[in-house]
Amino acid sequence: MAVKPTTKAMHNSPSNKGKKAASSIGAPAQHNQSSRKGKKAWRKNVDIGDVEVGMEELREEERVTGSILQKKTNEELFQVDVKGDEHVRRTQPKFSKALLTSTKILAQRSAVPAVITRTTANPLKRKNLTYEEKGRLLRMGKRPRKGPFNAVIDHTEMGAGSAMLEVSEAAKNSGTHDVWGDSSVQGTKVKHPKTPNPRSLIALPAVPTPHEGTSYNPLVTSHLELLRxxxxxxxxxxxxxxxxxxxxxxxxxxxxxxxxxxxxGVARGMTVQLIDDADAELEADDGKELPPVKKMPERKTKQERRKASRLRAEKRALAERAARKRMLASVDSAKALRKAFGRNLAARERLRVQKQEKMQEKLRQGLAGQRLGKHKVPEGEVDVQLGEELTESLRALKPEGNLFRDRFLSMQHRALIEPRVPVLPRRRKMKIKEYEKHSYKRFDRDQ
Structure with missing residues (x-):
């Protein structure tokens, strides 16, 4: 039997103070209404949010502890510890995943046992059938099969019949090959180049020792040597x-x-001299003979051709006889030729070793003055002062040279950076062509 609230309780009800939000636990509710004159309206719009919150708290306690806390005794809820555990620090590990907040959240499971569902009666699910076998059985039974996007597959198309298509070897072995594994990768080893790196032979210090003549008060001989x-x-x-x-x-x-x-009309390298007709007549009158005109060779007769062929055969025979004599003479002197060849080979090897040693000795002093790539390594400037420019005291000394230039040249001499030439910015060759739009041509006219 429902008890009807008094007029004061109805006026103090939260439903009269304004519309409240829907319940956060159950279905949406309508708590307020413009009029509450009937029982149906009051019973329909009663606010039971507090009751739902209390019931949800009880359900939460039951899921965590297995029962409601109000029904448990004090012995089950509380425990009096009169003596602390002295071995807690020893037994607890330094680090445990069980102490993490994420692990505690995942470990929170309901103490109420889960509902047991009964097994399905589908025979295809009871048997351990593969996807291909299941599809084959459906094709044999002429049952509709669904593919991607729930589209029914046509059994008359290629590969959709009752026959079992063989899977390729690539599909069978998919997932078994480790591309990044050391055992499966059989790459060719990179061969080390035989050409030595010039950097390994250079023994030039990063900051070379300056010449004695660059001092503010040098010796006369050192200063003259640097000037020379x-x-x-x-x-x-x-x-x-x-x-x-x-x-x-x-x-x-x-x-x-x-x-x-x-x-x-004249080939390059040839000069053309123009002669007038009068000059040509004067030259003819002087009695000078003109050069003879070269005649074209006449066709040879058969006798002349046979004679020429006979002469060529005789010359060829004489050349072969001379070559045979030279070959026989070289066979007799094979030992002497072998010794001479050995001496020449040893001399060439000795010259090669000397040249290589000379190049290595030159490399030890750096790459100054040598061509490396497209450009030549600069030698650098010699900073020297004249006799009247020497200060002979540190107080009046003026700085000479450029430290940045010296470091840059030093790195080029030691083959740390490649030689370069300064790239200066170029001016724009093409002029910017401006166009005026048609709308802007009539701007003043439209105004």
């Missing part, structure tokens, strides 16, 4: 510059001459 070295380097550079300028001048002169000599 700088003079030789500059003189050699000027000679190379003059040689290149001379070669360029010759190339320009040859190109100019070729352009002047290039006339229409």
């Amino acid at each position: 070295t700088a003079h030789e380097i500059e003189e050699r550079r000027l000679k190379e510059t003059e040689k290149l300028a001379e070669m360029k001048r010759k190339i320009d002169a040859a190109r100019t001459a070729a352009v002047l000599e290039d006339a229409e």
Whole structure:
């Protein structure tokens, strides 16, 4: 028997204070209504959210502990520990996955046993049939089979009949081959190049010791020696510059001459001299003989051809006889030739070893002045002061050279970086062509 609430309770009911959210546990509810004059309306819209929350808490306790906590005794819920465990620290491991929060959450299972379901009566599921055998039985029974996207497969198409198609070897062995395994990978070993790396032979220090003549107060002999070295380097550079300028001048002169000599209808390299008719008559009157005209060779007779062939045969026989004599003479002197060949081979090997040692000795001093790739390794500048520029004191000393340039050249000399040339930015050759749209042409007119 339901008890009808009083008017005060109805006014204090939460349903009159505004619409509440739906229950978070069960189905959505309607707790408020504009009028509550009848029993049906009140019973339908009564708020039982608190009761549902309490019932859900009881169910949660039953799932965790196996029964409701209110029905358990104090001995089952509480335990008085009068003496602590002294071996807890020893028995507990330093690290255990059971102490992780994720493991505790996964370990929370219901104490209520699960509902046992009965087995199905499908014979295809009871037997251990493969997917291919099951499909074959369905094809034999003319039963519709569904493929991807629940589409019914046509049994008349290729491979959809009752016959069992053989699976390829690749499909059978799929998943058994380990591509990244060491045992299955049989790659060819990379051969080490026989050409030695020049970096391994270079014994040049990273920061070379400067010459004695570069000191602010050097010895006279050291200073003169450094000046002589700088003079030789500059003189050699000027000679190379003059040689290149001379070669360029010759190339320009040859190109100019070729352009002047290039006339229409005349081969390159030939000059044409025009002679007037009057000059030709004067030359003829002088009595000078014209060069004879070369006649075309006449056709040889049979006798002349036989004579020429006989002469060629005689020359060929004489050449073969001379070659046979040389061969017989070389057979007699085979031992002497073998000894001479051995001496020449030993001399060439000795020269090769000397050349290789010389190159290695040159490499120990760095790659300065040698061509490596497309460019030549620069030798570097010699920083030297003249006699009147020497300060003879550290207080008036002026810095010379560039540390960045020295380090860069040192890395090139030790084959750490390749030689390069400075790449300067180029100006844009193509001019930007501007176009004016048709709408902007009539901008003022539209205004």
